[in-house]
Amino acid sequence: MATKKPDRFDQVDWDEFTDSTGLSISINTKLMLVAALPLVALYLFDRFRVGEREKTFPKLGEDLGLSGLFETLGLDYNPSNLDYLFIFTIFVFLIYLVLPLYQNPRMTKYYWSEFKRNRPAVVSLVWLGIVFVGGLLGPLFIKRPEQDILRGHQPPAFYHISENHVPRCLGEVSNGRCHGTWAHPLGTTQGGKDILDVIIHGMTISMKIAFITTLIVATIGITFGTVSAFSGGWVDEIMMRFTDIVISFPTFILFLLVLYIYGATLGMFIFVFAIFSWGGTARYVRSKALSVTEEEFIKATNISGASKYRIIRKHVVPNTASSIITQLTLLIPGFILFEAQLAFLGLGDSELPSWGQLIASGRSDLSFAPWIVLAPGFVLFLTILAFNFLGDALLDALNPQAEAEADK
Amino acid sequence: MTDKPILSVRNLKKHYILKAGLLNRTVGAAKAVDGISFDIYQGETLGLVGESGCGKSTAATSIMHLEEPTDGEVIFNGGGRAGESRNDDGTHPNDVTKFSKKELKAFRRDAQMIFQDPSSSFNPRMTVGSAIAEMLLVHGMDDKHRRRAIVEDLLERVGLSPEDYDRYPHEFSGGQKQRIALARALVLNPDFIVADEPVSALDVSIKAEVLSLINDLQEEFGLSLLFISHDMSVIRKVCDRVAVMYLGEIVEIGKTEELFANPQHPYTEALLSAIPTPDPRTRAQGIELTGEVPNPANPPSGCRFHTRCHRVIQSNDVDMDQDAWRAVLNFRDSVRSEAIDIDLIEENALIEEGGHGDASDGAIKDQIRDEFNLPDQLGDTSAETSLERALDWIVDGEMEEAANFLSEEFVTPCEETVPEFTDHGDGHRSACLRHSEESQTVEALADDD
Structure with missing residues (x-):
């Protein structure tokens, strides 16, 4: 105790500190x-x-x-x-x-x-990275594909079809068959839109669906879940019963209604489905928050004198995050698939260059121009598969505590 | 000033309201802590010992005001509060249970807690350094570098390296985590620490290390400790005084050596006899507690320990072997709570007899005596007649009759009178009727002969 070192815990003069909330802007x-x-x-x-x-x-x-x-x-x-x-x-x-x-x-x-122990998940991450970057930057460099009837039904590179189906073959014609060119590596639609371009623009749309719905669902779900868990009593009861109503709401029927009244824009699709999909997340967050609250580190933080807001923000929510991220990752493919299904049924915005619309536009030419359906279908399939693999791997990777307990 | 306890707990109660049914009606209360009182002095370690479920941890959380106590006072004189004295209306300005939000936050700086489970006492998504530094931040230390310097210094003091600041809880072993927990409890420089079973989740060798660390730190910083454990051998090593808790009440309190050498309460005796001896040749002379741990929502009347006590007092008109008396009382309680499966007993009796058809009454009675450890003949003739009569009723299937009769015939003073504390000198006190009534009973027995 002879030398005065200010940075020792027992030599802090606590009277010189004013009581702060302990929260600074990060x-x-x-x-x-x-x-x-x-x-x-x-x-x-x-x-x-x-x-x-x-x-x-x-x-x-x-x-x-x-x-x-x-x-x-x-x-x-x-x-x-x-x-x-x-x-x-x-x-x-x-x-x-x-x-x-x-x-x-x-x-x-x-x-x-x-x-990275989960190989398929790493491959999935790479694929989703491509879709993300393609969706984000693609539209800045690639013009939105335009109709051009004369360029219709061009086969993809390395593929050839009977000349009869092609209005004007851009590639080499031999033996009455039209060969694909690198100008349109994945071929074109009936209307002459380049399929690769449409797929890249479709990435943007899929990413919009993925990110915006996730943001809405996560915001409402996490807020609702934590508030409900921490309020308890009748507030909790009312909030959870409301969640039940949201979960049992026939969203599809509402969407059809909205579609007939306002038209089926992408924004409307995202809005309607996101607004009615947070129920599961809210329930999940609530139960997770309740179980985290029982942990001793919450008691320890309580004993430090931290405010309730700080405990929720810094300790409870981060510890529910891993499950939320996993759950959302598994929710996204559902939305993307749903958009494709609606588009295929003709219930979407037909002007939208989405994968679903592309598949829908190719369904009548399936017999001679299968690439119109197959290319976007394959991309859609891979993306959904990738999200599922990713969710699975995140579940394992983001839970260090489970891991630590398994090691014991 | 110095003889003023740093913490006095007075008649602290914590009852959990039990609710049931659709309308959430209150149907009772689990009396987890039911009126405990003790003092802890500066630099002292008080051990709080008892079996699981006796309310030790609830006592700790109530003292720390993590839970609102139902009743009672917790007067904390640490952290420069020593000068205060009682107000005119009888309340104390240092009563933690009545602290305002601001006072409570200041109290948090002077009293800290260590938890049992090292694996869940740290946020898995926060580095241990920031978990400790958070305590400083919450109390207003905004200087990031200073926080880090203090925490790194402290980590070294508890036997870790400053580089561990940036590591996550899962990267540490249980013992290391408990050291970090100690650092977290210390970082605000408290006067008083509650250690709730801090070593019971650890291996024996690590246990010893952590205990000696606690001892060293306590000496260096003059800490007062409330040390909760169910392990008598740990208590013996670290505590100056011990309080023994049973079912929400303190049954005995005293200096450690005194209590270990000369336990006054039968429950303490039983706990002490359960300490394993290192010599493999000595057979464990453990006192086996019979009967079940009672439900804290409906604790036994009188002395709460009487349902399991091996020294339960015999009524005035009875004189028999102590084991037999215990067995008779256990038998009575089973009959009363309808815990006797007479069909099963009959079946077993029949197997014993090796016969067919129905077992004879005599065989059934023998079987009952067997199962309840009742001797073939009670030492006391009138008691034997009564028991025989009750057995007859039971064989006839008239359980209620038997229960009423047994309740009338066999009564122990322990279930009628709540024992007061008896002082055995030097602050060693116990709550057992034998001490207050011993002389009386002896006289009564002498009259009988």
């Missing part, structure tokens, strides 16, 4: 604010400044006096409401899911070593 939240502010600003600009028939970015260039620059950079996008939401969701994903992996390298290393 770097992630700051980043999120920085990222979201321009997005919100752009959205508001779009909403109030840009006319119905104007495009957002050219108008922005005009207003900023940078039209020339915008034109040379090719900035002529006109994002829809769904695009804003999608970009916002991507920010949330990057900042609250990917960045923490970088911030906690030890944990990430551990997760990865657990995760």
Whole structure:
């Protein structure tokens, strides 16, 4: 005790500390604010400044006096409401899911070593990475495919069909058969749209479905579940009975109704299905939160004098996260598949370059042009399979406690 | 000032309301802790011992105000509160149970707790360093580097390395985690720590290491400890004084050496006899407690231990072997709670007899005596007649009759009178009727002869 070292626990003068809540804004939240502010600003600009028939970015260039620059950079996008939401969701994903992996390298290393034991899941992750990047960046480089009847029914490269089916063969014609070209590696549809291009644009749509529904479901589900678990009593009772109603709600019928009244836009699909799909997540989060609350580390944190908000935010929610992530990963393929099914039945927006629409457009030509159905069908199949594998592997990898207990 | 206890618990109660049915009606209360009182002095370790389910942990959480106690006072004089004295209306300004939110938070800095299960006492998604540092953060230390420096220093003190700050709980063994738990309890520099079975989940060798670490830290920082355990041998090693708890009540309290050398309460005796001896040649002379652990929602009347006590007092008009008396009381309780399966006994009797058809009454009675460890002949003639009569009823299937009769005939003072504490000198006190009534009973027996 002779030398005065200030950094020892028994020499802290606690009277000099004012009572704080112990909550400071994390770097992630700051980043999120920085990222979201321009997005919100752009959205508001779009909403109030840009006319119905104007495009957002050219108008922005005009207003900023940078039209020339915008034109040379090719900035002529006109994002829809769904695009804003999608970009916002991507920010949330990057900042609250990917960045923490970088911030906690030890944990990430551990997760990865657990995760990579599951080979199919690693392959799935690579595939989903391709779909993610393709969906995010593809539309920036590849124009939305246009109708061109003359280019219809071109076979894929390395494939050939009878010349009779092709309006004008772009490739080599031999023995009365039209060969595919590298101009259209996966062939074209009846309307002459390049299938690879449509698939890449379809990636965007699948990613929009995956990310936006996940954001909505997770937000409502986690909030509802934790509030319900911590309120207890009649609040809990009412909230859970409401959840039961949401779960038993005939969403499909509601969607048909909405479809006839407002039309079947992608946004409407996402909104309707996400709004009625959080029930399972809420239940799951509630039960998980209740079991986590019984753990001794919650008692220990209680004894530290931490606020209830801090306990929920820092201890309960992160410990329910692994199960939530797993559950959501298994929920996503359901949405993507459902969109494809509705599109196939002709209940979607036929203008939408989604995989389902592509499959639907090929169903009448199946006898001679199977690639129109097969290519997107295969991509859809792989994506759904990949999500399932991923969910399975995450379940194993994200639960270090189960692992530690198994080691005993 | 120095003789003022750092913590005094007065008549602390924690009852859990039991609810049942559709309308959630209150049907009773489980009396987990039912009026315990003790003091802990500066630098002292008080052991709280008892079997599982006797309310030790509930007592701890109630003292720490993790749960709201039903009744009673917990007066905490640590952390510079020593100067306070009782208000005029009888309440104490240092009563934890009446602390405001702000006072409670300050109390959290001066009193901490270590938990039993090292595997669940850390958030698996937080590095252990940040779990410890969180305590500092919660109490307002915003300086990240200072937090880290303090925690790293502390990790070294508990025998780990500063690099362990960034590791996750699953990367540590049980013993290491308990060291970290100790660091977490220490980091706010408390005066008082509750250790709830801190070593019972650990291997023997690691147990000893952690115990000696606790001892060293206690000496260095003048900590007071409430050490909860069910293991008498651990208690003996670390505690200055011991309180023995049974079914929500303290039955005996005293200095460790005194209590171990000269246990006054039969329950303490039974616990002590259960300590294994290292010599394999000595046969365990364990006192076997008969009967079941009673339900805390409906504790036995009088002395709560009387349903299992091997020294249960015989009524004035009875004089028999103590084991036989215990057996008779157990038999009575079984008849009363209708725990006797007469059909099964008949079957067994028939097998014993090796006959066919129905077993004879005599054989059934012998079988009952066998199963309840009742001797063939009770030492006391009038008691023997009564027992025989009750057995007759049972054989005839008139259980209620038998139960009423047995309840009238065999009564122990233990179930009628709640024992008061008897002082055995030097703060050694126990709550057993034998001490207050011993002389009386002896006199009564002498009159009988």
